[in-house]
Amino acid sequence: MHKHHSALGVATTLKPAAPVTLIRPEAAARAARFFVEKFPGRSLYAVKANPSPDLIRTLFAAGITHFDVASIAEVRLVSEALGGKGKLCFMHPVKAEEAIAEAYRDHGVRTFSLDTIDELEKIMRATGNATDLELCVRLRVSSDHSELSLASKFGAELGETRELLMATRQAADALGICFHVGSQAMSPQAYTNAIERVRAAIVDAAVTVDIIDVGGGFPSVYPGMEPPALEGYFEAIHRGFESLPVSYSSELWCEPGRALSAEYSSLIVRVERRRGDELYINDGAYGALFDAAHIGWRFPVALLREDESDADLKGFSFYGPTCDDMDHMVGPFMLPEDVKAGDYIEIGMLGAYGCAMRTGFNGFSAETLVVVDDEPMASLYGEVQPVRRRANVIKLG
Ligand SMILES: *Cc1c(COP(=O)(O)O)cnc(C)c1O
Numbered sequence: 001m002h003k004h005h006s007a008l009g010v011a012t013t014l015k016p017a018a019p020v021t022l023i024r025p026e027a028a029a030r031a032a033r034f035f036v037e038k039f040p041g042r043s044l045y046a047v048k049a050n051p052s053p054d055l056i057r058t059l060f061a062a063g064i065t066h067f068d069v070a071s072i073a074e075v076r077l078v079s080e081a082l083g084g085k086g087k088l089c090f091m092h093p094v095k096a097e098e099a100i101a102e103a104y105r106d107h108g109v110r111t112f113s114l115d116t117i118d119e120l121e122k123i124m125r126a127t128g129n130a131t132d133l134e135l136c137v138r139l140r141v142s143s144d145h146s147e148l149s150l151a152s153k154f155g156a157e158l159g160e161t162r163e164l165l166m167a168t169r170q171a172a173d174a175l176g177i178c179f180h181v182g183s184q185a186m187s188p189q190a191y192t193n194a195i196e197r198v199r200a201a202i203v204d205a206a207v208t209v210d211i212i213d214v215g216g217g218f219p220s221v222y223p224g225m226e227p228p229a230l231e232g233y234f235e236a237i238h239r240g241f242e243s244l245p246v247s248y249s250s251e252l253w254c255e256p257g258r259a260l261s262a263e264y265s266s267l268i269v270r271v272e273r274r275r276g277d278e279l280y281i282n283d284g285a286y287g288a289l290f291d292a293a294h295i296g297w298r299f300p301v302a303l304l305r306e307d308e309s310d311a312d313l314k315g316f317s318f319y320g321p322t323c324d325d326m327d328h329m330v331g332p333f334m335l336p337e338d339v340k341a342g343d344y345i346e347i348g349m350l351g352a353y354g355c356a357m358r359t360g361f362n363g364f365s366a367e368t369l370v371v372v373d374d375e376p377m378a379s380l381y382g383e384v385q386p387v388r389r390r391a392n393v394i395k396l397g
Pocket residue numbers: 046048049068091092180182183184215216217218255256257258259
């Protein structure tokens with residue numbers, strides 16, 4: 001992999017004709033250390049946010065030893081990336097029976113989630129009625145405080161949890177309760193409310209619970225989405241956990257995906273054409289910008305020019321390189337109004353649900369990775385230099 005000092009250096013020296021993915025291992029390591037030191041329990045990295053083996057090894061080296069995986073391919077990938085070190089938790093509530101069997105038999109997976117009796121029976125069948133299982137019952141909770149809902153697909157409803165918790169208690173060595181408040185939760189209240197649901201379920205079923213897993217949802221920073229400090233989330237979760245009727249030896253877990261990976265990657269694209277306030281760039285909906293196209297997510301952008309433009313900022317929309325009309329990102333993305341064809345733009349915070357979503361549709365891809373040691377365009381963890389470039393680097397607080 002190439003190394004460079006900065007995004008600007010990559011653009012001006014390489015003058016790349018295809019998009020270039022920038023990697024910032026130190027930003028991911030810093031996020032990992034933050035969770036390891038400050039979250040009042042154990043943090044599992046949710047691999048789906050970005051399954052890069054290099055990222056997985058970086059997080060592991062920084063103290064993240066547990067990984068939330070959702071498919072047999074993710075199980076194999078993390079096993080391989082860490083040479084069998086690292087503990088895998090299979091937290092998808094609907095799994096293939098063969099996947100459970102392979103995970104248990106070949107990869108030492110003992111932790112599984114479920115939200116129905118059918119899935120419980122499937123897990124018991126696939127593991128030969130194992131007696132060393134940690135089984136986490138997924139509750140359905142509200143996504144009201146989150147930018148991306150995860151409320152409708154998975155999770156047992158309050159009326160169903162009693163029987164399910166009692167049956168799972170019988171089968172499990174350790175019983176857990178887990179939930180997911182939705183991605184990019186903008187308030188700690190999301191977790192406080194969900195923990196109240198957990199309390200109701202525990203009281204109703206009168207079971208001993210060994211693990212409370214508050215899932216993912218921890219936010220990152222994007223234009224127009226600047227969340228409160230993560231410490232406030234951790235305090236609210238700690239307070240809620242301490243007040244639950246669980247045993248003294250019970251454990252608190254969380255499963256951050258976005259918060260551990262967003263700052264890890266960004267992308268350099270080139271403007272191939274300008275039409276008014278629309279820029280035709282060489283990456284898009286089928287590349288790293290799926291969320292920008294499909295749910296209007298706004299990522300931070302900066303013009304990478306050796307001689308900084310001092311033109312005023314203006315809102316632009318982007319077209320991606322494929323022939324598809326849907327390859328369109330409305331933004332607005334704020335850039336100097338003199339931006340033109342041939343310019344390079346850095347699009348930030350693509351480490352989570354960005355670089356991981358890339359397809360090769362229509363022959364457009366981004367094969368070059370460059371490790372850089374400048375700061376990400378925004379950060380929840382470090383001192384981001386006040387306006388590293390003129391364009392809209394986000395300042396916090
Ligand atoms: C997607 C997912 C996560 C990670 O969510 P983020 O919002 O990225 O933190 C964690 N746990 C489960 C079960 C998930 O499906």
